[in-house]
Amino acid sequence: MALIALSRRLRRTPFSEGVEAAGVKGYTVYNRMLLPTVFRTVQEDYRHLKEAVQLWDVACERQVELRGPDATRLMQMLTPRDLRNMQVGQCYYVPIVDETGGMLNDPVAVKLAEDRWWISIADSDLLLWVKGIAYGYRLDVLVDEPDVSPLGVQGPKADDVMADVFGDAVRDIRFFRFAMLEFQGRKLAVARSGYSKQGGFEIYVEGSDIGMPLWNALMEAGKKHDIHAGCPNLIERIEGGLLSYGNDMTDDNTPHECGLGKFCNTHSAIGCVGRDALLRVAKEGPVRQIRAVEIHGDAVPPCDRLWPIMVGDKQVGNISSAAYSPDFATNVSIGMVRMTHWDEGSEVDVITPAGVRAATVRETFWI
Amino acid sequence: MALIALSRRLRRTPFSEGVEAAGVKGYTVYNRMLLPTVFRTVQEDYRHLKEAVQLWDVACERQVELRGPDATRLMQMLTPRDLRNMQVGQCYYVPIVDETGGMLNDPVAVKLAEDRWWISIADSDLLLWVKGIAYGYRLDVLVDEPDVSPLGVQGPKADDVMADVFGDAVRDIRFFRFAMLEFQGRKLAVARSGYSKQGGFEIYVEGSDIGMPLWNALMEAGKKHDIHAGCPNLIERIEGGLLSYGNDMTDDNTPHECGLGKFCNTHSAIGCVGRDALLRVAKEGPVRQIRAVEIHGDAVPPCDRLWPIMVGDKQVGNISSAAYSPDFATNVSIGMVRMTHWDEGSEVDVITPAGVRAATVRETFWI
Structure with a gap:
């Protein structure tokens, strides 16, 4: 440190x-x-x-608060997850994407009332995106950080x-x-x-x-x-496969690449930004996706940058988070892996600062 | 630390x-x-x-790049500074405000071509605001971080x-x-x-x-x-009075409060976001403004939060940045001071973690 x-x-x-x-x-x-x-x-x-x-x-x-007659309309514009059945008192994990389907944040939406929401954000100034959209569409809604x-x-x-x-x-x-x-x-x-x-x-x-x-x-x-x-x-x-925005995904990634396709109701989330781009992705599927990766050998050093995942001379992905797990007596990690090697049991190499390590792609996280 | x-x-x-x-x-x-x-x-x-x-x-x-036929239109929407006479090859310090006139960033705009700009940003995800505005207004422009x-x-x-x-x-x-x-x-x-x-x-x-x-x-x-x-x-x-966004100003502040009124051509910067709010501010003037403040006594500790500026029991401002200056043999600081006490030579108290300190408001920074 x-x-x-x-x-x-x-x-x-x-x-x-x-x-x-x-x-x-x-x-x-x-x-x-x-x-x-x-x-x-x-x-x-x-x-x-x-x-x-x-x-x-x-x-x-931090919270982004939406208040006013257009609050629910705006909230639905922000996410491809269908919010129509969401009740006051519920929280939804919602991918937020830009017009190209790139992830801008992966917050939890909190429905306080029909006309009042909080968005409990991951690490990006989502407030600025929401304010920009509300302003551009002249929506009748107040947006601020309470x-x-x-x-x-x-x-x-x-x-x-x-x-x-x-x-x-x-x-x-x-x-x-x-x-x-x-x-x-x-x-x-x-x-x-x-x-x-x-x-x-x-x-x-x-x-x-x-x-x-x-x-x-x-x-x-x-x-x-x-x-x-x-x-x-x-x-x-x-171990639990909880993703970290900025570590395991950025605006380069679609929700589908992040394994969040199940939160994208691209056919029914009418009016959401990025719908056209995501319809295409939903149809064809991603070519790389988040996977649990077990890195063999001694405890790896802190992962402060992407570690290439290799098969021979060919890069097939990156590790973005890694740590030694006492309970599983191995290095647990999260990576983005190309479809050619994302199947359970794929044997790959990871280039860490402590040298090249053998690693195995897993189907599930350690839960 | x-x-x-x-x-x-x-x-x-x-x-x-x-x-x-x-x-x-x-x-x-x-x-x-x-x-x-x-x-x-x-x-x-x-x-x-x-x-x-x-x-x-x-x-x-980081840079926010604007490219395309609407790049210059968008750039002017973002700032109250009049850009009409700006040449390719120039850099302008530009306040960026939201619809209420609150500062979102204080970057340098770099004009690379008539249809290509970089915005060299201070510490906030201005990219998200710019993308939101471009999307909301359906502008013909590409916005990204190169x-x-x-x-x-x-x-x-x-x-x-x-x-x-x-x-x-x-x-x-x-x-x-x-x-x-x-x-x-x-x-x-x-x-x-x-x-x-x-x-x-x-x-x-x-x-x-x-x-x-x-x-x-x-x-x-x-x-x-x-x-x-x-x-x-x-x-x-x-010493030089270089402001730091997030330290000395936030989205609570107008450019005029930050002493940046000279960069706001509110009458001629047609189409800029926040113009209505800033016209009002420009007419009436701010009620508090950034000032250089000399804090007397020994070297102050690091300023990691606002320090109240007091006159008797009444708070008249806050210090946001402070350090001991070897060259001026005093504590130099930046504060936001109410108009009742912003005149040169005003004697105030500052509540620091090292105790209450006598301080003097200055007209100019240490340059």
Whole structure:
């Protein structure tokens, strides 16, 4: 890891004080905001996430709010996923594409009301795209970034901790649904969702002023469950096949290449930007696609750039995320692989900074 | 400084190898790309920048390219600065605002041809705004991020180093103009510009493959002028009043608040987004504005969040960037100050993490 120079531009969050007090050891920058990456070690954090419960400062999942008569029309313009049956209280994972079908973001859309949405974004200024479209189409909608900062409670004991603070109603929240629950007199959207496969919640904390009071209340309630400050864990998210925008995909990629074709209802999502391009892709299929790739041998170094996937002298893809998994006793990784070699069991080579490594393409992630 | 976890998402540049070989000690993240912040110490880098010449990896100034019949129309839609008299070969500093007059970026526009522009951006995904507007207005223009990475040569000896590599033609390039000059058979735009007040150039390196060859050629030519790898210097840029988007201004601010009213030709920049809002602002004037503020006493700590500017119990502004200046033997800073206290010589207090400090509002920066 290198050193990072702090400035106002790399925004602090409503939970930064708590994160610092918990002894954060490293950050990344996400949506020009600080996102912790490690508290004890990545391996200790990983083990603890799978066994107990963690509090995650994911305020960097900024919200784009759409309000007004054209909010739902605009939301449907933004994504090829058909939103017509989506209910208030639901969250949808939605690919967002440009006119060529290139991925601009892979956020979660939160339907607050018929005329009010939040888009909980990955790492790109989606706000600017949404504002540009709304302006260009003269839509009757307000688009801005509200003072809303997600706080994650992740891990097998998340329900117990959350029930202590928000009441047993949290136990009834279904996956990718949210309920409006009270904390200190404020109603907050509490969703069963999060960037891990260990289960848990994301609280959309509206109002920075209650950030630390809520952080402290959850820390207190979690004591008996061994709660600890945590963060999205590199190893766990690769094992689970959770993609990272900017790492595993960029605007060069279509949703189909990212394995997100199932979220593209290109025939019924009428009016969405990029539909023509995606109809073509849906018909012909992609020629490369995201795959789980097992890299054999010792633990690989951090993956800070694309690692070529080779078969002989021919490049057939790239690895974009990789880490050594203690549970699977191998290097787990995510790569984009050409169709000639994307079948289960394909044997390939990966050029890592630690030398060329044998690797095997898998059908599924480590779940 | 904290530690940063590297990943593909925080993009390396065509010059990263050179930066690492030169012993970079810290980074920030800018447009999701690594930007060095210190090589020896910020103070040593500062002294050297003012006395010699430095090579800067400013690849993070990504380009938004506009190509096609509507390129110039679109460029004028993006900024309130009147572009009608701008010639091919010129660079203009252009505020970019949204429909409410809020700053989205403060880039440099580079006019390559009547139908081809680069926008050399500050830290926000301006590409998404430009694509959204182009799509919404169905303009006949291609908008994308080309493989172009600026490389800065800054400092009093920049002309000599550049002349060695590009020939004496560089000496004739006027401020904020560029010439197309050859390196290894490739024509590159070489502009007299840069994010310091010490003079110098920015080379728009088109094609990542020639990044390191050019870096090495400039390092070799600069040996006799004591060239060293460098980067935008916090102290020097505050002294010179060079604003930083995301630090000293955000989309909350109008250009007039940022002291950029002189770049807004709101009556003649017909068709620009935000014109109605800015006409109002131009007429009434802003109620707060960017000011140089001298903070008395010992060196202040790093400014990683807004510091309130107080007069008694009343807040009259915020400091957004601050550093101790060896040359002026005081803390130089940039703040946004309400009109009640923005006059030269206003005595105020600044709440810093090191305690409350007396401070004085200045009319001009330290130049």
